[in-house]
Amino acid sequence: MAKSEPSKTFKMIKTLLAVVIIVAASIGGTLWYYEKSGFGQANAEPPENASVATKAVPLAMPIFTPLEPFTVTVRNEQSQRILYVAITLRMADESSRRTIIEYMPEVRDRVLRKLAEQRPDHVQTAEGREALVQALRNTLQEPYLPQNTGPAITSVLFTAFVVQ
Secondary structure (H helix, E strand, O other): OOOOOHHHHHHOOOOOHHHHHHHHHHHHHHHHHHHHHHOOOOOOOOOOOOOOHHHHOOOOOEEEEEEEEEEEEEEEOOEEEEEEEEEEEOOOOOOHHHHHHHOOHHHHHHHHHHHHOHHHHHHHHHHHHHHHHHHHHHHHHOOOOOOOOOOOOEEEEEEEEEOO
């Protein structure tokens, strides 16, 4: 019986050693795979020889052009109401902003005409306001004569919107 106990202990040590080797190999393989695939490298420092294209580019400051508020009478079959709207345009570039400022009388005329076409029940819905935004953007991006191209407007923002 004395001989069987060391062999049981020896088998248990061999089994435990085999388990430790398998676990260590598994962890090592996983770490090697993660290192090769770049997993978990999002917060790591870029290598010194990384190209300029991979570095973060600071975003340009937005160019906003506020317009004086508009007050327009809008009608439907049953009634007429007053629409008060303050609009700010987000421009794609400085030359577009200058175009809007230089042609402000024509810009205001285009906006007033587009606002006067609206129905009060339609502009009070989210879909109506979104359609108005698209219509204003398309109208204001048309060329202002004698220029061949219109300004680049990225957004039409309502800063006040009241229907009475």
